[in-house]
Amino acid sequence: xxxxxxxxxxxxxxxxxxxxxxxxxxxxxxxxxxxxxxxxxxxxxxxxxxxxxxxxxxxxxxxxxxxxxxxxxxxxxxxxxxxxxxxxxxxxxxxxxxxxxxxxxxxxxxxxxxxxxxxxxxxxxxxxxxxxxxxxxxxxxxxxxxxxxxxxxxxxxxxxxxxxxxxxxxxxxxxxxxxxxxxxxxxxxxxxxxxxxxx
Numbered sequence: 001x002x003x004x005x006x007x008x009x010x011x012x013x014x015x016x017x018x019x020x021x022x023x024x025x026x027x028x029x030x031x032x033x034x035x036x037x038x039x040x041x042x043x044x045x046x047x048x049x050x051x052x053x054x055x056x057x058x059x060x061x062x063x064x065x066x067x068x069x070x071x072x073x074x075x076x077x078x079x080x081x082x083x084x085x086x087x088x089x090x091x092x093x094x095x096x097x098x099x100x101x102x103x104x105x106x107x108x109x110x111x112x113x114x115x116x117x118x119x120x121x122x123x124x125x126x127x128x129x130x131x132x133x134x135x136x137x138x139x140x141x142x143x144x145x146x147x148x149x150x151x152x153x154x155x156x157x158x159x160x161x162x163x164x165x166x167x168x169x170x171x172x173x174x175x176x177x178x179x180x181x182x183x184x185x186x187x188x189x190x191x192x193x194x195x196x197x198x199x
Contacts, residue, residue, distance in 0.1 A: 005032045016142030031058070079124040086115040086133070093140045109140045 011023040034046050044059030089112035096105035116133050119125050125133060 003032055003036065005029050005036065034058075073118060073121045075122075077118045077122050079119065079122055082115045082119050082122070082124070086112050086119070089115065090136060090140060097140075105140075109137065112140065113137050 006026060006028050009025045009027070011019050011025065013019060014023070031043050031046065035041070035043060038046055040046060042059075044057060044063050046058035047055045048058050048061050049056045089108045093105045093108035093112065096102070096108060116125075116137060119133075120130065
């Protein structure tokens with residue numbers, strides 16, 4: 001009926017690192033597929049399960065959560081506290097990156113990003129501040145802005161002594177295929193042109 005139920009995404013970069021080959025992702029909207037299969041126009045009318053007393057709908061399970069979370073996100077989230085959380089997560093991420101701990105640093109980056117999204121939902125950020133804040137998150141994830149190793153780069157090139165998959169088998173060879181490219185960055189090595197998308 002014209003409703004979008006699936007989407008292809010191609011990733012040329014991940015965390016600022018070039019993907020060789022380009023990665024393909026296909027995502028499905030399960031609720032949208034369910035709406036098509038059950039022939040309903042409202043997601044809350046989807047039948048979630050059949051109970052002894054009758055049908056339990058998607059709305060029975062999730063509507064109240066949707067109402068309350070929306071009220072929090074758009075009306076009641078504490079703006080000052082969210083700004084404090086963002087700054088604290090940013091500082092923690094920088095410290096963890098400096099300590100060579102990219103995985104917990106990445107968690108802090110995600111928390112900072114979440115705080116930003118809530119501030120954005122509360123309309124507490126101007127257009128110019130919004131762009132600056134996005135760049136601050138991006139700096140943590142990749143550029144580092146004065147940091148020796150930003151989180152994505154730190155994880156990808158962290159050295160084989162850590163025993164990580166990223167260190168022992170970088171890029172597309174992480175599946176166990178032989179790696180003919182000795183360079184950890186993949187620079188100067190032959191690119192693979194195939195893109196596999198499995199539905």
